[in-house]
Amino acid sequence: MKDIIIIGAGPSGVSAALYAKARGKDILILEKEQIGGIIGHVSKVSHYASVDKNETGESFRKKLEAQLKYSNIEVVYEKAISIKKETDKFIIVTDKDTYEAKKVIYAAGSKLKELEVDEIKSYHWPFGKEDLLKDKLVIINGGSDGAAKEGLYISKFAREVHIVQDKDKLLCIDEFKKKIEDSSNIIVHTSEKIVSKVSNSEIKLSSGKTIKDKDEILVFVQIGQSGNSDILKNLENFDLENSFVKTDIESTIDGLFFAGDIRVKSVRQVSTAVCDGTIAGIKASQSL
Numbered sequence: 001m002k003d004i005i006i007i008g009a010g011p012s013g014v015s016a017a018l019y020a021k022a023r024g025k026d027i028l029i030l031e032k033e034q035i036g037g038i039i040g041h042v043s044k045v046s047h048y049a050s051v052d053k054n055e056t057g058e059s060f061r062k063k064l065e066a067q068l069k070y071s072n073i074e075v076v077y078e079k080a081i082s083i084k085k086e087t088d089k090f091i092i093v094t095d096k097d098t099y100e101a102k103k104v105i106y107a108a109g110s111k112l113k114e115l116e117v118d119e120i121k122s123y124h125w126p127f128g129k130e131d132l133l134k135d136k137l138v139i140i141n142g143g144s145d146g147a148a149k150e151g152l153y154i155s156k157f158a159r160e161v162h163i164v165q166d167k168d169k170l171l172c173i174d175e176f177k178k179k180i181e182d183s184s185n186i187i188v189h190t191s192e193k194i195v196s197k198v199s200n201s202e203i204k205l206s207s208g209k210t211i212k213d214k215d216e217i218l219v220f221v222q223i224g225q226s227g228n229s230d231i232l233k234n235l236e237n238f239d240l241e242n243s244f245v246k247t248d249i250e251s252t253i254d255g256l257f258f259a260g261d262i263r264v265k266s267v268r269q270v271s272t273a274v275c276d277g278t279i280a281g282i283k284a285s286q287s288l
């Protein structure tokens with residue numbers, strides 16, 4: 001049986017692991033995809049203290065991966081599918097195995113919401129798709145920081161970028177707003193939704209107008225996130241708000257801790273995820 005199992009190797013899970021390992025605990029991280037979490041996919045990691053000028057999600061996630069490796073922290077690439085609490089331990093079943101732990105830190109973060117128009121093929125992340133974007137007309141759906149940042153990245157390669165969002169103004173930070181205003185190839189459509197595909201080269205918006213090109217239009221979606229909370233349904237005493245868990249880092253279930261974006265919180269950034277992970281790693285260790 002492990003002292004602590006951490007579910008998720010995003011910034012919060014990695015931080016929790018580093019602090020618990022330093023306290024001599026026998027720990028294991030379960031990760032379903034790749035070390036780094038959602039930030040590992042972004043075109044640029046902005047504003048987090050210590051990042052390089054052009055830190056990409058990929059370079060940032062590789063640093064986390066290297067840190068786990070030189071800290072001798074074991075990561076198993078399996079998807080946790082259920083957590084059960086017994087008197088003095090937790091049983092975690094994954095898609096491949098079953099594990100036992102005295103304490104669990106749930107740091108499973110969130111996933112991006114999908115466009116609810118099935119007939120339109122869409123993507124989330126432009127990083128790594130630069131060749132595909134070249135000279136294309138691209139629509140990015142969403143108006144918050146994530147959409148604005150990825151839209152700006154797309155505009156370096158695409159011929160024209162159309163930001164389509166349902167609010168009456170962009171909701172992103174001033175830094176991105178200014179760059180979008182100064183851009184010569186970004187067009188913003190406010191109070192609009194993507195409703196259907198007329199053809200591969202024509203997309204219809206809610207007002208009835210269409211965005212049209214001579215070639216296939218690529219659609220990227222950044223319309224928010226939902227919490228990865230499905231596997232918590234078997235546990236009692238859980239309060240979810242739009243799929244995120246309403247909880248302190250130390251939950252009402254003895255021995256179960258929560259860290260990072262999975263929690264209901266007003267600011268979801270790497271710094272707040274790392275902060276949660278630090279506290280969870282230390283508190284879980286102290287409780288053993």
Ligand SMILES: Cc1cc2nc3c(=O)[nH]c(=O)nc-3n(C[C@H](O)[C@H](O)[C@H](O)COP(=O)(O)OP(=O)(O)OC[C@H]3O[C@@H](n4cnc5c(N)ncnc54)[C@H](O)[C@@H]3O)c2cc1C
Binds near residue numbers: 047080262
């Ligand atoms: C488009 C976009 C741009 C952003 N840009 C910035 C930025 O520039 N600066 C900044 O500070 N923040 C940024 N953020 C926010 C930042 O990415 C998050 O706040 C941070 O990644 C949260 O970390 P986390 O560890 O809580 O969760 P996540 O990063 O979501 O990591 C959770 C991990 O858990 C794994 N997992 C989930 N379910 C399971 C399971 N059942 N079993 C095993 N593993 C599982 C996932 O695969 C993932 O690796 C951005 C977010 C988005 C969406």
